[in-house]
Amino acid sequence: MKEKNKLYWKRNLSYLIVLLSIWFVVSFGFGILFVDQLNLIEFYGFKLGFWFAQQGSIYTFVILIFIYIYLMNKLDKEFKS
Amino acid sequence: MSLQLSIWIIIGLTFALYIGIAIWSKTNSTSEFYIAGKGVNPIANGMATAADWMSAASFISMAGIISFVGYDGSVYLMGWTGGYVLLALLLAPYLRKFGKFTVPDFIGDRYYSNTARTVAIFCALVVSFTYVAGQMRGVGIVFSRYLEVDINNGVFTGMGIVLFYAILGGMKGITYTQVAQYCVLIFAFMVPAIFISIQMTGNPIPQFGFGSETQDGVYLLDKLNELHKELGFSEYTSGKKSKIDVFFITAALMIGTAGLPHVIVRFFTVKKVSDARKSAGWALLFIAILYTTAPAIAVFARTNLIETVSEKNYSDMPSWFKKWEETELLKFNDKNNDGIIQYLEDEKLNELTIDKDIMVMANPEIAQLPNWVIALLAAGALAAALSTAAGLLLVISSSISHDLIKKIISPKLVRKKILKEDISEKGELIAARISAFFAVLLAGYFGINPPDFVAATVALAFGLAAASFFPAIVLGIFYKRMNKEGAISGMIIGITSMLFYMLKFKFGWFGGGDQTNWFFGVSPEGFGTIAMMLNFAVSILVSNFTKEPPNEIKKLVENLRTPDE
Numbered sequence: 070m071k072e073k074n075k076l077y078w079k080r081n082l083s084y085l086i087v088l089l090s091i092w093f094v095v096s097f098g099f100g101i102l103f104v105d106q107l108n109l110i111e112f113y114g115f116k117l118g119f120w121f122a123q124q125g126s127i128y129t130f131v132i133l134i135f136i137y138i139y140l141m142n143k144l145d146k147e148f149k150s
Numbered sequence: 151m152s153l154q155l156s157i158w159i160i161i162g163l164t165f166a167l168y169i170g171i172a173i174w175s176k177t178n179s180t181s182e183f184y185i186a187g188k189g190v191n192p193i194a195n196g197m198a199t200a201a202d203w204m205s206a207a208s209f210i211s212m213a214g215i216i217s218f219v220g221y222d223g224s225v226y227l228m229g230w231t232g233g234y235v236l237l238a239l240l241l242a243p244y245l246r247k248f249g250k251f252t253v254p255d256f257i258g259d260r261y262y263s264n265t266a267r268t269v270a271i272f273c274a275l276v277v278s279f280t281y282v283a284g285q286m287r288g289v290g291i292v293f294s295r296y297l298e299v300d301i302n303n304g305v306f307t308g309m310g311i312v313l314f315y316a317i318l319g320g321m322k323g324i325t326y327t328q329v330a331q332y333c334v335l336i337f338a339f340m341v342p343a344i345f346i347s348i349q350m351t352g353n354p355i356p357q358f359g360f361g362s363e364t365q366d367g368v369y370l371l372d373k374l375n376e377l378h379k380e381l382g383f384s385e386y387t388s389g390k391k392s393k394i395d396v397f398f399i400t401a402a403l404m405i406g407t408a409g410l411p412h413v414i415v416r417f418f419t420v421k422k423v424s425d426a427r428k429s430a431g432w433a434l435l436f437i438a439i440l441y442t443t444a445p446a447i448a449v450f451a452r453t454n455l456i457e458t459v460s461e462k463n464y465s466d467m468p469s470w471f472k473k474w475e476e477t478e479l480l481k482f483n484d485k486n487n488d489g490i491i492q493y494l495e496d497e498k499l500n501e502l503t504i505d506k507d508i509m510v511m512a513n514p515e516i517a518q519l520p521n522w523v524i525a526l527l528a529a530g531a532l533a534a535a536l537s538t539a540a541g542l543l544l545v546i547s548s549s550i551s552h553d554l555i556k557k558i559i560s561p562k563l564v565r566k567k568i569l570k571e572d573i574s575e576k577g578e579l580i581a582a583r584i585s586a587f588f589a590v591l592l593a594g595y596f597g598i599n600p601p602d603f604v605a606a607t608v609a610l611a612f613g614l615a616a617a618s619f620f621p622a623i624v625l626g627i628f629y630k631r632m633n634k635e636g637a638i639s640g641m642i643i644g645i646t647s648m649l650f651y652m653l654k655f656k657f658g659w660f661g662g663g664d665q666t667n668w669f670f671g672v673s674p675e676g677f678g679t680i681a682m683m684l685n686f687a688v689s690i691l692v693s694n695f696t697k698e699p700p701n702e703i704k705k706l707v708e709n710l711r712t713p714d715e
Contacts, residue, residue, distance in 0.1 A: 074708070074711065074712045077711075077712065077713055078711045078712075081711075085239055085240070088235075088239060089235070089239065092232065092235045096228045096232050096400065096404075097397060097400070097401070100224060100228055100400075101224075101393060101396050101397050101400065102393070102397070104221075108387065108388070112361075113358075113361050114361035114362055114363065114369040114370070114371060114372075115361045115371060116371070116387050119221055119224075119371075119387040119388075120361070122221060122224035122227070122228065123216075123221075123223075123224050123227050123442075123445040124357060124442055124445070126227075126228050126231075126232065127227060127228070127231045127438050127441055127442050128438070128442070130231050130232055130234060130235050130434060130438070131431070131434050131435050131438050133235055134234065134235060134238045134239075134427075134430055134431040134434055135431050137238060137239055137427065137431075138238075138424075138427045138428055138431050141243075141424070141427060142424055144713070145424065145713045145714065148713050149713060
């Protein structure tokens with residue numbers, strides 16, 4: 070039982086690391102640190118960096134949470150049986 | 151129908167709806183009063199959280215602020231949405247699994263200490279009060295601008311209605327009114343946005359519209375950048391703030407969002423841990439609808455405004471211009487007496503001053519939409535302010551009745567044999583309602599006599615939340631070795647350093663100072679991030695030099711990390 074719980078937690082942590090890295094890269098990376106470089110790229114009428122800062126990052130946030138919900142529901146099921 | 155009449159009718163209808171819901175959801179137990187009996191559906195909870203979260207400022211001011219600062223406004227857009235990722239991944243599921251009523255509950259139990267609990271109560275009260283005063287003021291302002299009612303009477307009306315449903319229905323009443331308020335406010339926000347998007351770009355979806363071409367075949371954003379250049383403003387899509395400051399402000403707002411007690415407590419109201427995760431997802435989706443539309447409105451309004459006023463004859467201005475001039479939110483001063491409006495960056499030559507709130511509120515008039523849309527906007531602004539105020543009031547009242555009276559004072563009195571037994575559930579419920587009553591009075595008082603610091607501190611409430619709660623909760627879940635000594639010293643260092651920085655640079659205490667003295671060029675709004683790092687560092691350091699937490703606490707933490715039954 071204890072081993073099983075440890076494994077569950079480890080899997081959860083690995084999800085967190087991956088998803089939070091994407092969270093960081095999209096907002097702080099694309100939207101702030103590299104915004105000037107990305108702004109040189111034209112994206113459907115937007116400068117790409119500006120688009121990430123005011124649109125793209127928010128869409129990504131929503132998607133990230135729903136991916137986490139999906140992954141954790143699957144993980145819960147796997148460990149309950 | 152006249153404008154005034156349609157506004158009265160729409161506001162009257164929405165208020166009747168809120169009162170109806172309050173009567174329907176009357177509560178009888180503390181569990182219902184504090185956390186709606188843990189019976190809220192995750193989608194409904196998502197809507198309630200969204201309404202709770204989006205305040206009068208999000209609804210009225212945010213698009214306007216972005217409109218004036220362009221790219222720099224991204225700090226609010228990313229900061230106030232990105233925090234939900236942290237909430238969903240790092241806090242909400244575990245706090246729900248812990249399964250108590252309040253945030254100080256978690257801090258007090260996890261750190262097996264009433265000192266920690268008291269520090270948490272103090273932080274919750276500081277954060278919530280700075281925030282709620284602004285909301286009550288917002289209610290008054292909406293009433294006075296749309297209905298020409300005195301601001302104070304507007305505040306009284308708002309107090310009355312919140313009092314009614316918060317005291318009667320507690321969290322249950324608040325939750326279901328917030329669901330209704332979300333629907334009102336999002337509808338009110340989207341209708342004018344969609345109309346304006348069609349008018350300006352032919353695209354009905356504002357999110358795509360502001361990247362589209364205008365009738366003359368130029369991309370809207372390129373056109374706006376060009377207009378800005380001509381008038382001497384900095385490029386719209388680039389902004390003026392330093393990169394490091396943008397970084398730190400965004401981080402402080404994100405982490406602050408994840409640490410705000412009135413948001414966290416919403417995740418206690420659902421049935422299961424998986425529902426807590428789902429609620430966070432739905433909440434952010436519902437919030438994102440408004441938050442991705444706001445930057446589009448900002449661009450539409452900005453372009454519209456410049457094209458309408460710049461280098462045009464004052465006598466040719468449309469009627470909305472005159473109307474907003476009367477409210478003094480728009481001021482024209484013809485410095486060179488040529489009868490033409492010069493709207494320029496250069497302050498010596500500029501002749502037009504514009505309040506940021508106009509951008510959202512005057513939008514329907516600028517786009518010549520019918521009266522009912524304007525009325526809807528007024529109802530939406532009220533819904534945004536009332537829902538946030540109610541959520542905050544509940545945190546204040548539960549901090550007092552549950553955390554302070556039930557968990558600290560009552561057991562003490564029993565130990566000293568002043569009371570025979572612990573306070574009963576009935577007694578606690580009465581205490582909760584009485585403290586809610588006084589909290590409303592106090593909030594109303596600050597709404598009528600707004601202290602100067604209110605406007606300045608609402609943004610700083612996030613810094614305070616980031617600096618105090620976030621590290622204590624995250625470490626409590628993810629770091630088993632974390633003990634009470636570490637958590638208490640971390641929270642105290644975090645909140646005092648934040649308060650110090652804020653008082654020094656915002657209010658000129660401790661010798662004051664200006665931009666050149668900022669720590670690494672970080673503004674007070676962004677300092678929450680640094681105070682939070684300090685909290686983390688102190689917490690970990692102190693806890694490693696003091697006694698390990700007892701075994702039953704380690705078990706409690708282990709239990710938080712297991713799948714939900």
